Amino acid sequence: MDGEKPKSRRRMFRKWFKRKHKGAEPYQLSQVSDGGEDESTDYLDDILFQSMEMDPCTSTSELRIFVGTWNVAGRSPKGSLAVDLDEWLNLKDAADMYVLGFQEIVPLKTRNVIGVEDPTEARNWNLLIGKTLNEKFGCPWLTPIVHPISSENYNYVQVSELEPEITREQSRTLQEKPKSVSKYKLIASKKMVGVFLSVWMKSELVRKYDISNVKVCSVACGIMGYLGNKGSVSVSMTIERTSFCFVVAHLASGEKKGDEGRRNHQVAEIFKRTAFPRSSSDNDIPHPLTILGHDRIFWFGDLNYRLYLEDNSARQLIRKLDWTALQEFDQLRREREYGGVFQGWKEGALEFAPTYKYSSSNCNRYSGGLPSRSGEKQRTPAWCDRILWYGKGVTQLSYFRSESKFSDHRPVSALFSTQVDVVQSTNPRMVSMHTILPAIPTPKEIVQSNRDEEASSTFLSLIIKDFKESPTQNTSCIEQIDDSGCS
Numbered sequence: 476m477d478g479e480k481p482k483s484r485r486r487m488f489r490k491w492f493k494r495k496h497k498g499a500e501p502y503q504l505s506q507v508s509d510g511g512e513d514e515s516t517d518y519l520d521d522i523l524f525q526s527m528e529m530d531p532c533t534s535t536s537e538l539r540i541f542v543g544t545w546n547v548a549g550r551s552p553k554g555s556l557a558v559d560l561d562e563w564l565n566l567k568d569a570a571d572m573y574v575l576g577f578q579e580i581v582p583l584k585t586r587n588v589i590g591v592e593d594p595t596e597a598r599n600w601n602l603l604i605g606k607t608l609n610e611k612f613g614c615p616w617l618t619p620i621v622h623p624i625s626s627e628n629y630n631y632v633q634v635s636e637l638e639p640e641i642t643r644e645q646s647r648t649l650q651e652k653p654k655s656v657s658k659y660k661l662i663a664s665k666k667m668v669g670v671f672l673s674v675w676m677k678s679e680l681v682r683k684y685d686i687s688n689v690k691v692c693s694v695a696c697g698i699m700g701y702l703g704n705k706g707s708v709s710v711s712m713t714i715e716r717t718s719f720c721f722v723v724a725h726l727a728s729g730e731k732k733g734d735e736g737r738r739n740h741q742v743a744e745i746f747k748r749t750a751f752p753r754s755s756s757d758n759d760i761p762h763p764l765t766i767l768g769h770d771r772i773f774w775f776g777d778l779n780y781r782l783y784l785e786d787n788s789a790r791q792l793i794r795k796l797d798w799t800a801l802q803e804f805d806q807l808r809r810e811r812e813y814g815g816v817f818q819g820w821k822e823g824a825l826e827f828a829p830t831y832k833y834s835s836s837n838c839n840r841y842s843g844g845l846p847s848r849s850g851e852k853q854r855t856p857a858w859c860d861r862i863l864w865y866g867k868g869v870t871q872l873s874y875f876r877s878e879s880k881f882s883d884h885r886p887v888s889a890l891f892s893t894q895v896d897v898v899q900s901t902n903p904r905m906v907s908m909h910t911i912l913p914a915i916p917t918p919k920e921i922v923q924s925n926r927d928e929e930a931s932s933t934f935l936s937l938i939i940k941d942f943k944e945s946p947t948q949n950t951s952c953i954e955q956i957d958d959s960g961c962s
Contacts, residue, residue, distance in 0.1 A: 576723025
C-alpha cells in the first residue's frame with residue numbers, strides 16, 4: 476500500500492501540471508514513448524522535481540570603506556597624536572569600515588628586524604585607534620576582536636586587558652550612553668616588524684553581515700629577500716558572498732636609477748608568496764587562496780615609488796601646485812599604465828602635494844633642496860604613500876592627505892563605496908519532491924489555509940491557489956488526495 480502513495484501523488488501532480496500547461500511545447504508532455512505511462516511519468520518527475528535550479532535571491536548592499544596608510548617613522552603613539560588621528564580618520568563622515576595600514580611602527584634596527592616579534596606597539600596603536608573611533612560612538616575603549624586567529628604574531632586585545640584603564644566615572648558614562656549608538660569592533664590585526672594592519676567595522680554591521688574566513692598572511696622580502704624590514708601584511712575576508720583582500724606594504728626605498736626595479740621585484744614576490752590556505756575551521760563558502768582571486772582588492776602603504784625628475788625641477792612644479800604635470804613623471808603611474816607590475820590597477824587622481832620627505836617632526840618643509848641644510852638628507856619630494864584598488868564594484872569617493880607632522884611622511888586616506896552581494900535566502904539547487912511537498916493537506920486544511928500564496932514559490936502553494944480559484948474543476952484531484960491517504 477505504501478508504494479501506491481508516491482504513485483498517487485505523481486498522478487495528482489501530472490494531472491494538475493498537464494491542465495495548467497496544456498500545449499506548452501518546451502516540456503513536450505504529449506510525446507509519450509512506446510514505454511507507456513511509466514516512462515513519461517519519470518520524464519515529468521525529472522522536470523518537476525530533479526532538474527529545477529532554485530538560485531538564491533541575491534541583492535547588493537553598499538559598504539563604505541576608509542583605507543589609510545601612514546609611515547610613522549618608528550615613533551610610538553603618544554602625546555598629541557590622538558588629535559592627529561581624529562583628523563586623519565575624518566570621523567565627521569564616518570565610514571562603515573576602517574582599514575588602517577602603518578609602516579615603521581618600530582624603528583627598523585637590527586634587534587627589531589631579526590628579533591622576536593614584540594606586540595607592544597601594535598597593541599598601543601590598536602588601543603589608540605579603538606579609543607578614537609569609539610569615543611565618537613559611545614564606547615571609549617577597545618572592544619574585543621570578532622574573529623580571533625590562533626597565531627603567535629596575530630595580536631588583539633582582550634576586554635580583561637582594558638578593565639584596569641576604565642575608571643568608575645567612565646564606567647558610569649558608558650552605562651548612561653544610548654545603546655542604539657554605533658560602536659566599532661576590531662575584525663583583524665597583524666604585525667610584521669614595522670608593517671602593521673588593523674581592520675575595524677561598525678558593530679551593527681558585524682551583526683548584520685555574515686563575515687567569514689578571516690585570514691592573515693605576511694611576506695618578508697627585505698634584507699636578503701627574506702627579512703621583515705620590508706614586505707607586506709594582508710588580510711582576507713568574506714562579507715556575505717563578496718571576498719575582500721587588504722594588502723599593506725612597505726617597499727624598497729631609494730631614488731637612484733634602477734631602485735624602482737627592486738620595488739617591482741618585491742611586488743612580484745608579494746603576489747607570489749601571499750596565500751590564504753583553507754583550514755578545518757573554515758565554513759562551506761569557498762574563499763580565494765591568492766590576492767588576485769578576491770572580488771575587491773586594496774593595496775596601499777609606503778610603496779616608495781619616486782619621480783623620474785631632477786630635484787630642482789620637481790620642487791619648481793610643487794611650488795606651482797602643478798600636480799598634473801608632476802604626475803607625468805611618477806614611477807607608479809607608469810607601472811599601472813604601461814604594462815608594469817600594477818597593470819590594470821586603479822588609483823584616484825593625485826590632487827595633493829607629495830607626502831615625502833619632510834625635514835623633521837613639526838615641520839612643513841621638504842628635506843634637502845638647494846642650498847641643503849647641514850645634516851639633512853637630500854631627497855626629491857615624491858608621492859611615496861599610495862592607495863590602489865583592483866576589481867569591479869568599487870567607487871572612490873575621495874583621496875587626500877592629512878597634515879599631521881608626526882613623522883617625515885604625511886598620512887594618506889581614501890574613502891570607497893563598494894558593493895556587497897547579500898544572499899536573501901538559500902535554497903538547494905537540486906530539490907526533491909519531499910522537499911517541495913513534505914505533506915499534502917486535506918481539503919479542509921486547504922479551505923482553512925491563510926497562507927500568503929503569492930509569496931510562496933513551491934508547487935504546493937500553486938496547487939492550493941488553483942484549488943481555491945477553480946474548486947469544481949479540482950474535485951477529482953481533491954478526492955485523489957484523500958484516497959491516497961497522504962496528509
